[in-house]
Amino acid sequence: IAAMQPSTNWHLKENARDHHTSKFSSKELIVRRGQAFIVTFNGTEQPEQNLTFIAETGPKPSKLAKTQATFGISSTVSKESWSAVLQSTSSNSVSISISSPPNAVIGRYKLSVQTTSSGSSSPASLGTFVLLFNPWSSGDDVFMPNKAECEEYVLEEFGIIFAGNKNHINSFGWNFGQFQGDILNICLSMLDRSLNYRQDPATDVSHRNDPKYLGRVLSAMVNANDDQGVLLGNWSGNYEGGKSPSSWTGSGEILQNWKKSGFKPVRYGQCWVFAAVLTTVLRCLGIPTRTITNFSSAHDADGNLRVDEFYDASGNHLDRAADSIWNFHVWNESWFSRSDLDPSYSGWQVLDATPQEESGGIYQCGPASRNAIKEGDVDLDYDCPFVFAEVNADCMYWNYDPATGKKTLMFSKSTVIGQFISTKAVGKDDRVDVTNDYKYEEGSTKERDIFKKARKKLGLEDKFDPTAPTPQEIDQKPDISGKFKVSGPLEVGKDLNLILVLANLQSDAKTVHLNMTAWSTVYTRRPVHEIWKDSISVTLSPKEEKQFPIKISYTEYQQQLTTDNTIQVTALCHVEGGIQVLVQRDITLDNPAIDIQVLGEAKVNKEVDVEVIFTNPIDTEVMDCVLQVEGNDLLRGILEIDVPPLKASEKSSTKFKLIPFETGPKHLLVNFSCDKFADIKTFKMVNVID
Numbered sequence: 001i002a003a004m005q006p007s008t009n010w011h012l013k014e015n016a017r018d019h020h021t022s023k024f025s026s027k028e029l030i031v032r033r034g035q036a037f038i039v040t041f042n043g044t045e046q047p048e049q050n051l052t053f054i055a056e057t058g059p060k061p062s063k064l065a066k067t068q069a070t071f072g073i074s075s076t077v078s079k080e081s082w083s084a085v086l087q088s089t090s091s092n093s094v095s096i097s098i099s100s101p102p103n104a105v106i107g108r109y110k111l112s113v114q115t116t117s118s119g120s121s122s123p124a125s126l127g128t129f130v131l132l133f134n135p136w137s138s139g140d141d142v143f144m145p146n147k148a149e150c151e152e153y154v155l156e157e158f159g160i161i162f163a164g165n166k167n168h169i170n171s172f173g174w175n176f177g178q179f180q181g182d183i184l185n186i187c188l189s190m191l192d193r194s195l196n197y198r199q200d201p202a203t204d205v206s207h208r209n210d211p212k213y214l215g216r217v218l219s220a221m222v223n224a225n226d227d228q229g230v231l232l233g234n235w236s237g238n239y240e241g242g243k244s245p246s247s248w249t250g251s252g253e254i255l256q257n258w259k260k261s262g263f264k265p266v267r268y269g270q271c272w273v274f275a276a277v278l279t280t281v282l283r284c285l286g287i288p289t290r291t292i293t294n295f296s297s298a299h300d301a302d303g304n305l306r307v308d309e310f311y312d313a314s315g316n317h318l319d320r321a322a323d324s325i326w327n328f329h330v331w332n333e334s335w336f337s338r339s340d341l342d343p344s345y346s347g348w349q350v351l352d353a354t355p356q357e358e359s360g361g362i363y364q365c366g367p368a369s370r371n372a373i374k375e376g377d378v379d380l381d382y383d384c385p386f387v388f389a390e391v392n393a394d395c396m397y398w399n400y401d402p403a404t405g406k407k408t409l410m411f412s413k414s415t416v417i418g419q420f421i422s423t424k425a426v427g428k429d430d431r432v433d434v435t436n437d438y439k440y441e442e443g444s445t446k447e448r449d450i451f452k453k454a455r456k457k458l459g460l461e462d463k464f465d466p467t468a469p470t471p472q473e474i475d476q477k478p479d480i481s482g483k484f485k486v487s488g489p490l491e492v493g494k495d496l497n498l499i500l501v502l503a504n505l506q507s508d509a510k511t512v513h514l515n516m517t518a519w520s521t522v523y524t525r526r527p528v529h530e531i532w533k534d535s536i537s538v539t540l541s542p543k544e545e546k547q548f549p550i551k552i553s554y555t556e557y558q559q560q561l562t563t564d565n566t567i568q569v570t571a572l573c574h575v576e577g578g579i580q581v582l583v584q585r586d587i588t589l590d591n592p593a594i595d596i597q598v599l600g601e602a603k604v605n606k607e608v609d610v611e612v613i614f615t616n617p618i619d620t621e622v623m624d625c626v627l628q629v630e631g632n633d634l635l636r637g638i639l640e641i642d643v644p645p646l647k648a649s650e651k652s653s654t655k656f657k658l659i660p661f662e663t664g665p666k667h668l669l670v671n672f673s674c675d676k677f678a679d680i681k682t683f684k685m686v687n688v689i690d
Helices: 012-018 147-155 183-191 195-199 201-206 211-221 251-260 271-285 370-375 384-392 445-457 471-475
Strands: 029-032 036-042 051-057 068-074 083-089 093-099 107-115 124-132 158-165 168-175 231-233 266-269 289-299 306-311 324-336 347-351 394-401 406-413 419-424 431-433 480-486 496-504 510-521 527-540 545-552 566-575 581-588 594-599 608-615 625-630 639-643 651-658 664-673 680-689
Touching: 012 029, 012 036, 029 036, 036 124, 051 093, 107 183, 147 271, 147 289, 158 271, 158 289, 158 324, 158 419, 158 581, 168 251, 168 581, 168 664, 168 680, 183 211, 183 251, 183 271, 195 201, 211 271, 211 324, 211 347, 231 271, 251 266, 251 271, 266 271, 271 289, 271 324, 289 384, 306 324, 324 384, 347 370, 370 384, 384 445, 406 471, 406 581, 480 566, 480 581, 496 510, 496 527, 496 566, 496 581, 527 545, 594 664, 594 680, 608 625, 608 664, 625 651, 639 651
Parallel strands: 029 124, 068 083, 231 266, 306 394
Antiparallel strands: 036 093, 051 068, 051 107, 083 093, 107 124, 158 168, 289 324, 289 419, 324 347, 394 406, 419 431, 480 496, 496 545, 510 527, 510 566, 566 581, 594 608, 608 651, 625 639, 625 664, 664 680
16 A cells, blocks of 8 residues: 655754754754754554655765764664654654754755555655754754854854955945755755866766865856856956846845846956855855955965066056055955864855866865965965965065066065954954954064965975066165155045155255046956046155145046945156155045934834935935845845935935834945946844834
């Protein structure tokens, strides 16, 4: 007789509460490994000791690959394998507590039950469930002893990402949304679309118990290179045919769009978008993850721990080197132990989904142990030399003559790269500086020793490098010094006022010919449009300091600005009879402010009015105004509101209604754009009460 189809009660509420999975909005059981869950089913008329359970995942479940487990009822939980313990029975139903080992493969499982006494009856399916990593369980590779950190790095759906530049750090909110509707399924299908899965599905699935394996695979899948992954990068300053990277406010829309389009890469991403999406996916799967911003971040393309920048005689920053120094770069840290390395390398691991350099033939990066980076152990897996260079590379600034191909070193600096490394605080909206976790104090002997150790391990100490400057070049001393000072506000819509300060360091007079330029750039400091240039000649008396005011008007830069609002100002000083001196500064302009007010108390399932206020700060009309609003548990999807054009200095008020559906502190994110200002962002914490 065919076995009756049992009906299954998955005890969704209780199991979700015990497993910290209540935020998922799923009709399917979602539990964490290494921890028991309860299931009740009926339709088996057999004594319970005759029951055998089968849990299996992947396309070719096998006991050997640990993607299939068969287990009967036992009296105690096993730590090493799947087990089932009887909870209670009634005349027609059985309640069982099922436990998985703390190193089980994660993903979607089928659970079946077989009754042994009825001979060869085929197993009856109880249904499916999803198994995730468990940072609350001490046996798990991702175990995080601090509960507040588990809450932040796994369960928190709101984040703050730091940007700008080292002189001027700014930040914006992000909706990770890892528990939204279909996100878990999209994350699981991401794993099934990876190159590794396509080449050998069974082997790939059997490695899904290992956070370092999944972290590496997902760092490749979040970018579109190689594998038709989630996001297509674009750093050109022209974002036609897609959404500008700075216009996104959360990962949900990106992941949903990827799925809806039949898994075609979403246009466009830049570093913080790649990092934010990877945060969403890893938190969703249960790996504690955060975003990290590194200011003055080196992209060392040729692996010599040195970044070369070239300028022509007019002071233009030439886009001719593969190396570059980004105003900022955002990557991820995930928390797990490194079974492949010494235990001292466990803890935070760097992963980077931004496609910068190939690793193992594809665009992926990490996991690189943060401790290995700090100690200069660049010979350890994975991609430590690249990450080490991002925070430690030396900078060389060259004058380059395109006609002759001759290059002369202007100066070198070993303290520029890797500053104010930042992440969001646990449970608060503050910035936390983690620079000291990446390197010893800048300029200290310990820090220089570590740099030498890294060079040695990479074989750079012993081999002659024809592109390197000579010791004589490095030791030459300039006759003058210079710097740009900001005088006045750094705001889009206002004139940019700077002062170039030049000082004669010598006790005889110096004549200096100055070539000055200002270019709009993207945040990677890639020049996009020339804004302004000027040349002057000056004579400086012995030890004299002179100031030269520079004004770049809004009308001069307005058309040229990229959505990053960044301008690079350069003065190349040709000193008669001395070496050239480069003075430069990267400027990030702030957008005008936008304000959110919640009018009244926010209560569950009750309408509440929200008002967004924006004042046009410039003396011309702004058009094509659009307001974009999102927020977990406050509204479903993304609200887009067209705002009428605003005359000069006019104030606009836009009202809309929310119906919150969960209690607690929630974040509302707003993005306002118009023809003169791109992506003005703000967020507001809304405390929803019963």
